[in-house]
Amino acid sequence: xxxxxxxxxxxxxxxxxxxxxxxxxxxxxxxxxxxxxxxxxxxxxxxxxxxxxxxxxxxxxxxxxxxxxxxxxxxxxxxxxxxxxxxxxxxxxxxxxxxxxxxxxxxxxxxxxxxxxxxxxxxxxxxxxxxxxxxxxxxxxxxxxxxxxxxxxxxxxxxxxxxxxxxxxxxxxxxxxxxxxxxxxxxxxxxxxxxxxxxxxxxxxxxxxxxxxxxxxxxxxxxxxxxxxxxxxxxxxxxxxxxxxxxxxxxxxxxxxxxxxxxxxxxxxxxxxxxxxxxxxxxxxxxxxxxxxxxxxxxxxxxxxxxxxxxxxxxxxxxxxxxxxxxxxxxxxxxxxxxxxxxxxxxx
Numbered sequence: 481x482x483x484x485x486x487x488x489x490x491x492x493x494x495x496x497x498x499x500x501x502x503x504x505x506x507x508x509x510x511x512x513x514x515x516x517x518x519x520x521x522x523x524x525x526x527x528x529x530x531x532x533x534x535x536x537x538x539x540x541x542x543x544x545x546x547x548x549x550x551x552x553x554x555x556x557x558x559x560x561x562x563x564x565x566x567x568x569x570x571x572x573x574x575x576x577x578x579x580x581x582x583x584x585x586x587x588x589x590x591x592x593x594x595x596x597x598x599x600x601x602x603x604x605x606x607x608x609x610x611x612x613x614x615x616x617x618x619x620x621x622x623x624x625x626x627x628x629x630x631x632x633x634x635x636x637x638x639x640x641x642x643x644x645x646x647x648x649x650x651x652x653x654x655x656x657x658x659x660x661x662x663x664x665x666x667x668x669x670x671x672x673x674x675x676x677x678x679x680x681x682x683x684x685x686x687x688x689x690x691x692x693x694x695x696x697x698x699x700x701x702x703x704x705x706x707x708x709x710x711x712x713x714x715x716x717x718x719x720x721x722x723x724x725x726x727x728x729x730x731x732x733x734x735x736x737x738x739x740x741x742x743x744x745x746x747x748x749x750x751x752x753x754x755x756x757x758x759x760x761x762x763x764x765x766x767x768x769x770x771x772x773x774x775x776x777x778x779x780x781x782x783x784x785x786x787x788x789x790x791x792x793x794x795x796x797x798x799x800x801x802x803x804x805x806x807x808x809x810x811x812x813x814x815x816x817x818x819x820x821x822x823x824x825x826x827x828x
Contacts, residue, residue: 483544490708493534497715500530504719505592508584515584520727527720531555534716549780550704551713556787557703557745558717561696564630564742565594566725568688576681582663586678587722590685597689598714601697606707616757619698623750626695631743656680695746702749702756703783734802741794748786752778 515523532552539548569587572578578586608615655674661667665679700710758766758775 483542483547485538485542485547485706485708489541493712497712497719501592501595501715501719505588508588508722514580515723515726517727520723523723524720524727527716527723530719531716534712546780547706547709549784550706551709553780553784553787554700554703554709554713555716556784556791557699557749558696558713560742560745560787560791561692561699562717562721563724563728564739565688565692566721566728569685569725572681572684572688576677576684578678578681579660582660582678583725584722585663586681586685587725589682590689591718591721593682593686594689594693594718595715597686597693598697599711601693602707602710602714605697605701605710606705609701609705613760614757614763616753616760617763619701620750620753620757623695623698623702623746623753627743627745627747627750630739630746633739698753699746699749702753703780735795735798736801737794737798741790744790744794745787748790749783752783 535548535552535555538551539545542548569590573583573586655672656679657667657669657674657676659676660678661676663678664676665682666673667676668674696714697710700713704710704713755775755778759777
């Protein structure tokens with residue numbers, strides 16, 4: 481990697497970051513509410529500033545600009561993928577008609593599920609990379625395939641009303657109430673204890689997190705091979721995601737070209753991984769099992785520049801297109817469009 485991160489810093493940083501995440505969760509549980517635009521903006525700005533401060537601290541601790549650069553590039557990659565994840569969260573909230581008052585709790589549970597799943601994938605990925613150098617070929621090809629799927633989604637990817645097989649199974653075999661009971665998973669209807677629709681929301685979001693974890697972990701391992709940087713980049717990308725959900729609101733519908741920017745980033749990292757695999761090559765049927773010298777070595781700075789440029793172009797192009805076509809029609813799946821009557825349907 482070219483740098484070494486002290487163990488005391490890794491442990492201390494993870495403890496502090498987890499405590500911040502727990503404090504955020506406790507605030508939601510104590511006072512569930514719909515955050516104002518000002519509140520959401522301040523929280524998003526705080527977490528973005530915290531990530532940049534962490535990069536500076538990482539630079540000071542390791543004395544390596546490469547370490548800080550890898551973190552920033554990884555964080556931006558995971559942040560862009562997390563924003564893409566918000567599109568799905570918006571659709572799920574609308575599909576299950578989650579009361580606005582409890583959307584923060586649902587989002588926070590989704591973030592915790594994502595952290596657990598990504599932590600497991602990070603450990604698995606680190607073991608595979610350490611023991612199987614050819615896994616970079618697999619990661620690279622998978623990211624290129626994912627980029628194609630992102631840029632040219634099939635009919636099944638656009639069917640927002642389609643439920644997972646597990647959700648359909650549960651609807652058939654367990655009793656689920658027609659309405660929410662606050663944020664509870666279980667309630668009493670007619671003297672009988674039944675599940676609330678909230679269990680379906682959590683399962684759907686958990687399944688979504690699993691899919692995004694499978695896509696995102698190979699992407700960040702294409703930027704850094706440090707499990708600590710991989711995990712902290714994911715952690716910072718997920719921090720403030722629930723506030724960003726409310727801050728962006730209907731703007732998500734206007735970012736019509738964002739998926740092209742994300743697809744370009746994934747394809748770029750996939751190609752980078754493939755070149756790295758050629759450098760580390762040990763497969764006998766490729767160049768006789770020897771390293772491929774002509775494969776270019778893409779630097780961290782180049783990766784960072786490509787990621788920033790791709791997201792900037794996709795965002796600016798989307799906003800220009802939205803301005804030319806006028807305001808997008810109101811989407812019932814946007815969190816801002818779920819009425820206050822829905823919010824009052826949950827009983828405290």
